[in-house]
Amino acid sequence: MELIPYTLKWLELILRWGHVLFAILWVGNSFLFNYLDNKLNKSISSNDIDGEGYLMHSGYYYKLTRLKKSPSLEYLNSLVIFKWQSYLTFVTGILLLIIIYYHNSAVLMVDKRVLDITSFNAILISVLSLVISWFIYDLLCKSKIIKNNLLFVSIIFVLLILVSFVLTKIFGPKFAFLSVGLIIGSNMFGNVFTVIIPNQKNIINSSLKNEKFDDSLSLAAKQRSIHNNYSTFLVLFIMLSGHYSFIVYHKYNWLILCVVALISATARHFFNLRGKNIHRLNILIFSILALITLAVFLFIFKN
Numbered sequence: 001m002e003l004i005p006y007t008l009k010w011l012e013l014i015l016r017w018g019h020v021l022f023a024i025l026w027v028g029n030s031f032l033f034n035y036l037d038n039k040l041n042k043s044i045s046s047n048d049i050d051g052e053g054y055l056m057h058s059g060y061y062y063k064l065t066r067l068k069k070s071p072s073l074e075y076l077n078s079l080v081i082f083k084w085q086s087y088l089t090f091v092t093g094i095l096l097l098i099i100i101y102y103h104n105s106a107v108l109m110v111d112k113r114v115l116d117i118t119s120f121n122a123i124l125i126s127v128l129s130l131v132i133s134w135f136i137y138d139l140l141c142k143s144k145i146i147k148n149n150l151l152f153v154s155i156i157f158v159l160l161i162l163v164s165f166v167l168t169k170i171f172g173p174k175f176a177f178l179s180v181g182l183i184i185g186s187n188m189f190g191n192v193f194t195v196i197i198p199n200q201k202n203i204i205n206s207s208l209k210n211e212k213f214d215d216s217l218s219l220a221a222k223q224r225s226i227h228n229n230y231s232t233f234l235v236l237f238i239m240l241s242g243h244y245s246f247i248v249y250h251k252y253n254w255l256i257l258c259v260v261a262l263i264s265a266t267a268r269h270f271f272n273l274r275g276k277n278i279h280r281l282n283i284l285i286f287s288i289l290a291l292i293t294l295a296v297f298l299f300i301f302k303n
Contacts, residue, residue, distance in 0.1 A: 012099060019092035023239070026085035027232050033082075034229045037222075038275030040066055070207030079204065083197050090189035097182065101175060102126075111172030125170060126179060133163065133183040134190045141195075141224070160261055164254035173249045174242065180257060181238030184231050191224035229272070233264035250298065263290045 040051030051066035070076065101108050105119040109126070117125075136159070145152050163183065167176040199217040206213035237260055241248050247256055267287040273280050 008099060012096070015092045015096050015099070019089060019096060022085050022089040022092060023236075026089050027236070029082045029085060030225065030229050030232060034226065034272065035275045036064060037066070038272060039277075040064065070203075070213065073208070076204060076207055081197070081200060083192060086189055086192040090186070090193075093182070093185060097126075101178075109171055109175045114168070114172060115170050117170070122171065126182075129163070129167070129179060130183060130186045134187055137187050138190065138194070141227075146223070157258070157261070161254075161258050164257050168254045173253055177238060177241045177248050177253060177257065181235055181241070184235050184238075188228045188231055188235070191228055195224045196221045230265050230268050233268050234261045237264060246298070256294070256298070259290075259294055263287050263294070266290070 036053065036055075037051075040053045042051045044050060044052065046068075048067060048069050049065055050068050053064045055062040055064060102123050105122050109122040110117060110119060137156075140146065140152065140155060145155065160180070164176075164180050167179045170176065171179060199221040203213040203217055238257075247253060250256055264287075266283060270280060270283040270287065273283070
């Protein structure tokens with residue numbers, strides 16, 4: 001094997017390894033913090049604290065407290081901010097996209113049986129899909145629509161259907177499937193990079209100046225964090241899509257993906273409610289039965 005191809009193989013190996021590792025850390029943080037936030041005891045009459053709880057790990061008790069006000073300066077200077085997991089997941093993912101798919105676009109992206117386009121156009125469409133999707137999603141989040149959860153979720157789901165369908169008419173099935181995951185994952189990163197972390201920095205800066213921070217910054221960051229939380233199951237499903245060709249290469253792969261999105265979001269909702277001590281086992285049962293029903297339909301209505 002020549003040096004350059006051999007080097008690229010090692011680069012791909014390291015990037016894949018890192019991408020999975022950083023994604024695990026990012027998803028783990030998302031699940032943990034949303035779960036802890038839901039489990040905190042909020043019935044507290046205090047000027048400084050609006051929630052607290054206790055944890056146990058590796059034989060030790062831990063006390064968790066959510067503050068209304070900023071901590072003392074000595075703690076502000078040693079704050080742990082979880083951002084690199086998201087940043088590195090995105091960076092390794094984009095590098096993998098470039099060295100694997102964009103570098104081999106004529107083979108891995110273009111399928112002349114679907115649409116006869118040049119490699120350059122395929123890459124251009126891929127990049128534009130990431131950029132345009134982020135601006136549309138971000139615009140929706142900043143509009144008044146965000147105040148109506150049902151309307152917002154409905155619009156997002158309709159957009160998911162449209163994007164999934166259109167991409168399967170442009171790219172080969174495998175890359176079309178992956179592209180949906182790229183769009184969602186990029187939006188998740190965008191939430192962290194442009195909203196969550198900047199808002200946290202603004203809050204910290206206000207605290208350092210001994211000024212009252214803007215509560216709307218916390219609410220906006222939390223909102224984007226919850227969006228990321230509900231997206232994780234679907235993104236992980238798409239990350240593993242290369243292992244189930246019977247779905248990826250199905251005639252209605254775009255529709256299957258959208259059904260899985262509904263099922264995964266519903267299952268995630270069950271666990272988020274459970275974190276609040278709201279037990280709705282029927283939601284989880286519905287998700288499981290829906291997945292089984294999907295599997296039966298795919299068996300009956302094969303390509």
